Amino acid sequence: MKDTFNKIISKGGPFIGLILVIVLFSIPTETREFFLTYNNFKIIFTQTVIVAIGALGMTMIIVSGGIDLSVGSNIALTSVVGAQLIQRGWGPAPVLLAVVATGAVIGLLNGSAIAGLRMTPFIITLGTLGVARGTAKWMADNQTVNYDGSPINGWMTTADPFSHALPAGVWVSILLAVLTAVVLRNTIFGRHIFALGSNEATARLCGIATTRLKILIYTTAGGFFGLAGLFQLSRLRQGDPTVAVGLELDIIASVIIGGASLNGGVGTILGSMIGALIMAVLRNGSQQMGWPTYFQEIIIGLVIIVAVFLDRLRQGKQV
Amino acid sequence: MMSAVRLRLAGIRKSFGATRALKNVSLEIAPGEVHAIIGENGAGKSTLMKVLSGAHRADAGTMEVSGLSYEPENPHDARLKGVAMIYQELNLAPHLSAQENILLGAESARGGWVDRRSSRVRAQAALAQLGHEGLDLDRLAGDYSIAEQQIIEIARALLIQPQVLIMDEPTSSLTQADTEKLFATINRPRAQGVSVIYISHFLEECRRIADRYTILKDGETVGSGEMKGASLDHIVTLMTGREVKDLYPRSARAPGAVVLEVKTVASGPRLKRATLQVRAGEIFGLAGLIGAGRTDLLRAVFGLESLTAGEVCVVGAPAGAASPRARWLQGVGFLSENRKEEGLMLNQSIADNLTLTKMSDFGRMGWVSGARQRAVAQRWVGELRVKCHDSGQPVGQLSGGNQQKVALARLLEHPAKIFLLDEPTRGIDVGSKAQIYQLVSELAAAGKAVVVVSSYLPELLGLCDTIGVMCRGELAVVRPRAEWGEAEIMRVATGSA
Numbered sequence: 001m002k003d004t005f006n007k008i009i010s011k012g013g014p015f016i017g018l019i020l021v022i023v024l025f026s027i028p029t030e031t032r033e034f035f036l037t038y039n040n041f042k043i044i045f046t047q048t049v050i051v052a053i054g055a056l057g058m059t060m061i062i063v064s065g066g067i068d069l070s071v072g073s074n075i076a077l078t079s080v081v082g083a084q085l086i087q088r089g090w091g092p093a094p095v096l097l098a099v100v101a102t103g104a105v106i107g108l109l110n111g112s113a114i115a116g117l118r119m120t121p122f123i124i125t126l127g128t129l130g131v132a133r134g135t136a137k138w139m140a141d142n143q144t145v146n147y148d149g150s151p152i153n154g155w156m157t158t159a160d161p162f163s164h165a166l167p168a169g170v171w172v173s174i175l176l177a178v179l180t181a182v183v184l185r186n187t188i189f190g191r192h193i194f195a196l197g198s199n200e201a202t203a204r205l206c207g208i209a210t211t212r213l214k215i216l217i218y219t220t221a222g223g224f225f226g227l228a229g230l231f232q233l234s235r236l237r238q239g240d241p242t243v244a245v246g247l248e249l250d251i252i253a254s255v256i257i258g259g260a261s262l263n264g265g266v267g268t269i270l271g272s273m274i275g276a277l278i279m280a281v282l283r284n285g286s287q288q289m290g291w292p293t294y295f296q297e298i299i300i301g302l303v304i305i306v307a308v309f310l311d312r313l314r315q316g317k318q319v
Numbered sequence: 320m321m322s323a324v325r326l327r328l329a330g331i332r333k334s335f336g337a338t339r340a341l342k343n344v345s346l347e348i349a350p351g352e353v354h355a356i357i358g359e360n361g362a363g364k365s366t367l368m369k370v371l372s373g374a375h376r377a378d379a380g381t382m383e384v385s386g387l388s389y390e391p392e393n394p395h396d397a398r399l400k401g402v403a404m405i406y407q408e409l410n411l412a413p414h415l416s417a418q419e420n421i422l423l424g425a426e427s428a429r430g431g432w433v434d435r436r437s438s439r440v441r442a443q444a445a446l447a448q449l450g451h452e453g454l455d456l457d458r459l460a461g462d463y464s465i466a467e468q469q470i471i472e473i474a475r476a477l478l479i480q481p482q483v484l485i486m487d488e489p490t491s492s493l494t495q496a497d498t499e500k501l502f503a504t505i506n507r508p509r510a511q512g513v514s515v516i517y518i519s520h521f522l523e524e525c526r527r528i529a530d531r532y533t534i535l536k537d538g539e540t541v542g543s544g545e546m547k548g549a550s551l552d553h554i555v556t557l558m559t560g561r562e563v564k565d566l567y568p569r570s571a572r573a574p575g576a577v578v579l580e581v582k583t584v585a586s587g588p589r590l591k592r593a594t595l596q597v598r599a600g601e602i603f604g605l606a607g608l609i610g611a612g613r614t615d616l617l618r619a620v621f622g623l624e625s626l627t628a629g630e631v632c633v634v635g636a637p638a639g640a641a642s643p644r645a646r647w648l649q650g651v652g653f654l655s656e657n658r659k660e661e662g663l664m665l666n667q668s669i670a671d672n673l674t675l676t677k678m679s680d681f682g683r684m685g686w687v688s689g690a691r692q693r694a695v696a697q698r699w700v701g702e703l704r705v706k707c708h709d710s711g712q713p714v715g716q717l718s719g720g721n722q723q724k725v726a727l728a729r730l731l732e733h734p735a736k737i738f739l740l741d742e743p744t745r746g747i748d749v750g751s752k753a754q755i756y757q758l759v760s761e762l763a764a765a766g767k768a769v770v771v772v773s774s775y776l777p778e779l780l781g782l783c784d785t786i787g788v789m790c791r792g793e794l795a796v797v798r799p800r801a802e803w804g805e806a807e808i809m810r811v812a813t814g815s816a
Contacts, residue, residue, distance in 0.1 A: 185689075186688075186689065187686050188679060191675075191687055194667060199663070199664040199665070201655075201660060202662060202663060202672075204643060205653060206729070207676050208675070266666060
């Protein structure tokens with residue numbers, strides 16, 4: 001009986017959390033009408049896209065035993081780069097490639113510094129958080145970068161209430177989530193990420209090129225963050241160097257709520273995606289309840305603490 | 320002599336679960352006496368010192384300090400009752416000054432404020448007691464040499480005017496000259512009546528500094544007496560004196576060509592010089608005391624530490640830039656002595672741990688087939704009789720012996736041609752041990768070269784064809800097993816040959 005309970009908590013913890021949050025917001029009279037509708041979930045999914053794509057990269061990093069605090073700045077910088085390229089008349093496909101590449105370069109710098117200088121990821125990415133944010137503001141001359149129009153603007157729209165189709169951003173997130181989950185589970189690259197995070201000394205002893213692996217992880221994750229920046233651009237329809245301040249905390253929280261351990265070696269893409277959804281549902285529901293934003297912040301903060309507490313209980317049981 | 324006994328231990332026993340670390344230890348020390356505690360690795364010296372310094376409580380037996388019953392609650396209580404301990408690993412706060420370190424936890428204070436003048440006087444007095452008045456009290460402890468840091472530690476221990484001072488392997492990281500100075504330093508508190516318990520692997524040192532000795536073997540006192548006139552041979556015989564049992568199978572094997580050559584290798588602070596050759600089908604044992612450089616030698620050969628001198632040749636060719644990755648590719652496998660911190664990924668599955676060195680074999684184009692990993696893991700689980708639910712179980716849930724089998728299976732599956740095994744049977748039960756001996760013996764019979772580091776001499780003598788003994792960072796003597804005995808190995812390892 002107790003074993004079954006533990007198993008449910010350990011395997012389905014985040015999923016139970018998500019259902020709980022949805023049920024809670026479906027009960028009050030203020031939200032009953034609209035909350036459980038297809039259109040509302042379309043909005044919630046769309047609002048999840050940026051955090052979710054960021055969480056894909058962050059899951060890889062956290063499973064490998066690292067952390068990346070520069071995500072928010074990465075998103076701001078890549079959104080500015082994207083907007084400026086659109087201004088110059090670039091089409092959607094080249095902009096997409098350029099923005100992902102820009103994010104990957106930031107990741108490459110992070111990874112090289114962490115692996116090459118043997119410094120802690122926390123310090124290095126705290127540094128690049130400032131560097132990337134400053135660069136974004138510098139490039140954008142401290143103001144938003146506006147452009148006339150681009151097909152990219154349509155990738156995140158929920159404006160048309162008669163269209164039932166989910167916007168492109170949601171589909172891209174789902175596709176990438178499946179792909180990343182498979183990579184983490186079934187490729188040498190993925191298994192080595194778990195090995196690195198579980199015990200770096202063992203990974204080295206078993207002949208894994210840990211320096212190269214770390215650089216590869218941060219670069220790949222940087223590519224994801226660049227893509228998140230593109231969807232940020234699409235959502236705002238402008239490049240904004242001051243956007244996504246503090247978003248790294250939402251992304252890290254999603255991954256942690258999803259069951260990953262900051263000690264590395266543990267985490268799943270499915271969990272992180274559910275974590276991102278929990279955060280989005282909480283935001284959406286709180287807005288509909290008419291709760292002030294400070295109240296939302298308090299609730300989300302408490303959810304993170306409870307999730308990590310459950311995580312610790314679970315780890316204590318397992319190891 | 321009729322002088323009172325400063326410290327008396329009678330019938331001390333201490334068990335950890337089923338392991339009886341101390342079975343029956345008795346000891347008497349007079350005031351102002353330096354008393355050497357001698358014993359092999361695992362004889363119970365550390366446990367005894369932990370009982371004395373209050374870190375562990377004895378299960379049975381009595382302890383007295385100056386005729387009063389002594390039952391320390393914890394190390395702090397032990398200090399208050401007059402027993403101070405200086406550990407092998409120095410315990411200084413490197414960012415605090417020498418004075419702050421000496422007074423740590425015993426600061427002179429007036430209403431919560433540090434009283435600088437009285438602090439300085441007390442720190443100076445402690446140093447003067449050791450004859451080291453010249454030490455700059457304002458310099459940061461981390462800026463001092465190891466030998467000077469040790470003086471600071473001793474001064475801290477003397478601050479509370481202990482009746483008994485315990486020193487655990489104080490010379491293990493000192494040069495010869497510093498060791499001489501340390502002896503001069505120890506003689507000062509001794510002259511003032513402080514009793515000193517001196518633990519060292521180096522018998523010559525014990526003979527020079529100690530007045531009397533007690534020998535521990537397998538948790539029991541097996542001998543004691545006056546150091547003056549005692550023969551080292553007698554002491555070594557008492558320390559070892561065990562029989563090699565039939566635990567060790569001898570496979571029919573014929574050593575072939577040299578596959579591993581280590582030429583005048585040096586690495587890190589501990590490994591000074593080592594030269595050896597290992598043939599296919601040979602089991603080569605490395606004996607020596609803890610810290611003599613055995614593990615450092617294996618790690619340097621495997622590319623985990625970089626060489627500062629010398630060369631490693633694998634199958635005749637210079638092995639070039641060394642990294643564990645390169646070594647695995649050359650067919651060299653390494654078993655870490657520290658399976659929990661280095662050898663295994665405790666929260667990952669048996670299958671993942673077993674296949675980590677060669678995942679590309681379990682799929683193609685960068686993909687890994689979990690089913691194939693599990694199939695291989697299942698095979699080894701069956702073959703080595705690893706007790707587990709299934710090969711997907713996290714390794715951390717297995718017992719020590721079964722964890723070690725998984726770590727070994729990784730080398731077997733790889734498949735390695737040269738096996739570097741560091742303490743392959745440390746901390747595992749007898750059944751698993753016998754199984755591992757059998758396995759190693761079969762490896763040699765199949766033409767693999769095996770290098771075994773072990774602190775347990777019967778194991779080395781039972782298992783190996785050739786044994787090399789290390790002392791103070793050098794591989795001193797290499798001989799066929801038949802020319803070695805336990806006493807002889809200990810003599811070379813303790814530098815008393």
